[in-house]
Amino acid sequence: MNAIITVIGRDRVGILAAVSTSLAERNVNILDVTQTILQSNFTMVMMVDVAGCSVSFKELAADLEELGRGMELSIRIQREEIFDAMHSV
Amino acid sequence: MINQKDILSTINMIEQQHLDIRTVTMGISLLSCCNEDAKTACENIYDKICRYAERLVPECEDIETEFGIPIVNKRISVTPMALVAGASKTDDYVTFAVAMDRAAKSCGVNFIGGYSALVQKGMTEADKKLILSIPEALASTEYVCSSINVGSTRAGINMDAVALMGRIIKETSEKTADRDGIGCAKLVVFCNAVEDNPFMAGAFHGTGEAESVINVGVSGPGVVHSALKEVSGQPFDVVAETVKKTAFRVTRMGQLVAIEASRRLDTPFGIVDLSLAPTPAVGDSVARILEEMGLETCGTHGTTAALALLNDAVKKGGVMASSSVGGLSGAFIPVSEDEGMIAAARKGTLCIDKLEAMTCVCSVGLDMIAIPGDTPASTISAIIADEAAIGMVNSKTTAVRILPAPGKGVGDTIEMGGLLGSAPVMPVHPESSEAFIARGGRIPAPLQSLKN
Numbered sequence: 001m002n003a004i005i006t007v008i009g010r011d012r013v014g015i016l017a018a019v020s021t022s023l024a025e026r027n028v029n030i031l032d033v034t035q036t037i038l039q040s041n042f043t044m045v046m047m048v049d050v051a052g053c054s055v056s057f058k059e060l061a062a063d064l065e066e067l068g069r070g071m072e073l074s075i076r077i078q079r080e081e082i083f084d085a086m087h088s089v
Numbered sequence: 090m091i092n093q094k095d096i097l098s099t100i101n102m103i104e105q106q107h108l109d110i111r112t113v114t115m116g117i118s119l120l121s122c123c124n125e126d127a128k129t130a131c132e133n134i135y136d137k138i139c140r141y142a143e144r145l146v147p148e149c150e151d152i153e154t155e156f157g158i159p160i161v162n163k164r165i166s167v168t169p170m171a172l173v174a175g176a177s178k179t180d181d182y183v184t185f186a187v188a189m190d191r192a193a194k195s196c197g198v199n200f201i202g203g204y205s206a207l208v209q210k211g212m213t214e215a216d217k218k219l220i221l222s223i224p225e226a227l228a229s230t231e232y233v234c235s236s237i238n239v240g241s242t243r244a245g246i247n248m249d250a251v252a253l254m255g256r257i258i259k260e261t262s263e264k265t266a267d268r269d270g271i272g273c274a275k276l277v278v279f280c281n282a283v284e285d286n287p288f289m290a291g292a293f294h295g296t297g298e299a300e301s302v303i304n305v306g307v308s309g310p311g312v313v314h315s316a317l318k319e320v321s322g323q324p325f326d327v328v329a330e331t332v333k334k335t336a337f338r339v340t341r342m343g344q345l346v347a348i349e350a351s352r353r354l355d356t357p358f359g360i361v362d363l364s365l366a367p368t369p370a371v372g373d374s375v376a377r378i379l380e381e382m383g384l385e386t387c388g389t390h391g392t393t394a395a396l397a398l399l400n401d402a403v404k405k406g407g408v409m410a411s412s413s414v415g416g417l418s419g420a421f422i423p424v425s426e427d428e429g430m431i432a433a434a435r436k437g438t439l440c441i442d443k444l445e446a447m448t449c450v451c452s453v454g455l456d457m458i459a460i461p462g463d464t465p466a467s468t469i470s471a472i473i474a475d476e477a478a479i480g481m482v483n484s485k486t487t488a489v490r491i492l493p494a495p496g497k498g499v500g501d502t503i504e505m506g507g508l509l510g511s512a513p514v515m516p517v518h519p520e521s522s523e524a525f526i527a528r529g530g531r532i533p534a535p536l537q538s539l540k541n
Binding site: 004007008020034036038043044045047057058061073077078079080083084085086087089 | 091092093095097099100113151154155156157158338341342344345436
């Protein structure tokens with residue numbers, strides 16, 4: 001099952017490293033990453049495969065949110081289907 | 090991979106523009122619960138509701154987490170209780186409401202609808218007993234919602250029921266006077282009620298429905314408002330197109346959640362209701378959408394036309410996004426639940442007469458309107474009759490959910506809290522409708538041709 005992780009906040013050193021480490025620890029495979037600076041905001045969008053994830057989706061979402069809080073970032077994970085449904089016919 | 094801009098726009102809709110699923114409502118048939126003994130019937134009701142809906146709340150919460158979209162309400166609707174209670178030899182129908190309330194609490198939902206009777210043409214003994222028990226039933230329960238259908242395009246308007254409902258609304262308000270008459274916020278009088286409505290207080294599970302079903306109501310006034318800000322000053326064709334596109338997206342999300350909930354709960358998917366349902370939160374108002382179209386204050390001249398466009402465009406956009414559309418499907422204009430409506434009513438621009446005109450072009454009716462506590466029952470009945478006539482003649486659903494404010498008058502405000510919001514008391518015409526309502530009988534069904 002694919003999911004989209006979005007990371008939004010102030011740019012700093014080590015965001016990508018921290019997020020990808022956390023994902024690797026939970027056996028989440030990163031499929032694609034894009035990142036930009038939008039109006040001085042760091043914005044990263046990641047597509048991941050959570051099929052082999054070692055924790056439940058709920059725990060993964062909570063862990064990522066917690067990680068974000070520590071770095072003053074908003075990190076959320078959502079199943080891919082919601083974006084597909086809303087933006088493609 | 091999906092376009093980054095699209096991903097961020099969805100997240101912005103959820104975080105900044107109050108996009109949410111307003112309700113996932115499970116409809117459950119209680120016809121199999123009928124029993125001559127009322128106590129047994131109530132046990133059957135409690136058991137069946139709990140059996141079907143026990144996983145409703147946890148599954149919806151999991152969907153919220155996985156899709157990252159809030160589901161504000163999880164609710165249950167049941168067979169009109171007069172049909173179930175009618176089989177029991179008892180005059181005390183309040184026990185049925187108590188059984189519903191208990192089941193709602195056990196399942197963790199925030200409302201249960203279906204303390205209802207359909208009396209558009211006439212009243213059975215059971216219908217009458219149920220209607221007379223409404224004030225007590227709503228005062229002694231927390232989550233039970235009641236609705237009565239008093240008219241339809243095919244049957245006309247049952248004016249005896251209309252007269253009775255005026256008195257019942259007054260009595261319900263008085264019985265919950267210590268809480269600003271909150272009982273009336275859980276009581277709706279319909280014309281052309283629908284069987285698959287997921288929204289409260291008017292939801293019930295019609296007899297033409299399956300054993301159980303999942304109906305979903307979407308929301309998104311804030312999203313529509315933000316989209317319209319982008320096309321400021323442009324012609325109405327552009328406005329309509331913008332609303333359609335937005336409604337499409339919002340409804341696709343509703344459809345996705347509905348299918349997912351249906352799968353997880355192993356319950357057939359019923360409908361997605363395409364209603365724009367506001368909340369009292371700033372940025373989640375239907376009135377502000379109308380104002381965005383160029384009206385200084387909602388309720389001024391032009392409001393009805395603006396609402397007609399909005400309502401139609403929402404349906405056109407939504408209908409292609411869902412495999413099955415139903416329920417009420419239209420823009421709601423509940424005064425107390427809409428920050429912009431509250432402001433317009435306080436200012437005096439939005440009055441009951443204008444709201445009545447607005448209900449001709451949108452769903453659903455005079456909704457969550459506070460009126461002075463000393464308003465005569467016959468005036469309330471006459472308001473219901475006017476609204477039912479609009480529904481009957483225009484073959485649409487209309488409703489009245491009106492709140493006589495105990496001990497309060499024009500200029501006062503009633504506070505109900507939460508999604509029910511607060512409502513400024515609005516003036517009603519002081520001239521009497523007493524003799525009109527006293528006539529009783531039936532207003533015949535209207536001609537369906539020669540439409541002008």
